[in-house]
Amino acid sequence: MYTIGIDVGGMSIKAGIVKDGKISHKMVKETDANGGLDKLVEDITDLVNDIVSQNNMDINNIGTIGIGFPGVVTNKGTVTCVNLALNNAPIVNKIKEKFENTRVEVGNDANVAALAEYAYGSMKGYDTGIMITLGTGIGGGVVINGKLITGANGIGAEIGHTMISTNYYDCNCGNNGCFETFCSATAIIRYTQKLVEEGRETAIREACQNNIGNITAKMVFDAYREKDEVALEVITRFKKYLAMGLGNIVNFLDPQVISIGGGVSNASDIVLEGLTEQVKEYLPFKETEIADIVIAKFKNDAGILGASAL
Ligand SMILES: [Zn+2]
Structure with missing residues (x-):
């Protein structure tokens, strides 16, 4: 069929x-x-x-x-x-x-x-999987034994709006401190813009032709590879909060696999480097095995x- x-x-x-x-x-x-x-x-x-x-x-x-x-x-x-x-x-x-x-x-x-991803991609073969999409915002999806878990009213799995910390700007949802204001592509861009506006020296200034509106997440990852100090600070911050967000997921559900998708996942080497160990820092039981953290297979x-x- x-x-x-x-x-x-x-x-x-x-x-x-x-x-x-x-x-x-x-x-x-x-x-x-x-x-x-x-x-x-x-x-x-x-x-x-x-x-x-x-x-x-x-x-x-x-x-x-x-x-x-x-x-x-x-x-x-x-x-x-x-x-x-x-x-x-x-x-x-x-x-x-x-x-x-x-x-x-x-x-x-x-x-x-x-x-x-669960049926055909990076989470295939696992029983319990959570996907997070790091794009303009952060989307989430929870699949348990082949079934999407969306909650009693269909509004669950909004991982992007779980609280991480206090942040310097509010989320589109009206709250302050949502995961997506720390780890979405938008969050990476905004924090970079903030540092550039503060007058920090960075190669990103040239890459964006002195117009912070042109800054993309890719520019920041590219500069990180060149050991640019501002990019280093932005990505270090991003990774810290990403580990916290994934730590929350593990603490709450302990899935077998967590798949990361969205535009930010194109920099998979930087995103995944040391991530599992970082996530463990936010768990009460640090010595146990945790979910495989993988990159989503499908794009468009x-x-x-x-x-x-x-
Ligand atoms: Zn929010």
Whole structure:
């Protein structure tokens, strides 16, 4: 049986036909961010019909349509996503009206990425796994015995908003001290900008052409490799808080594997170097084995693959 995975993003809606963890055909449509629920349902319906007919298939060949969203997804199949003008929108019911005989599932994008890694990627073969995505923010996904754990109300696994320490700026969620304000790509960029603005000498100043708005996390990692002092300070801070965040995860759930994804994971050598030992510093039992800490396998296809596995 084939499945269709759909990855709804702020810019594009991607759809793929998936079998045994392989995408055989992909289609992309631009997202109409202001179109609301009806337009979104129409676009997803068109994508599904087009991809099925282009593959000389029938919708009855499709076992599941899985959809990943960048927002809050409840267990009732409703979605809230400010960027897409969706507020508690009953997306599952609406799609089911179009494809009555097909299973329709929906999940939050970070959870969906975790499922992709669990089913086909870096967490395959483990029973319990947690994925964290270090990107603009920090997303989280918890998979136990093949099942995504999203909580009683579907709002769990928000690892990015667990508290780490007091920070010098507030999180988008309104609180101060969230994990993502210390360890996301945004956090790395902001802390670098702060040091540059304070007048610190660094090669990053040249790399960003004296415009701190151009600073990227990659620039900071590249400068770190050249032993730039500012980059060293930023990355040392990042690693300390990353170890704390992962320490929290181990203390709370002691999973078999923790997979790190998102743009920051491209610097995998720097991210992983000594990390396990650093994490152990935050555990009461320092001598035990802990989770394997690995780098996520999928980059752009995680959304489609994970949604197809919902
Ligand atoms: Zn927060």
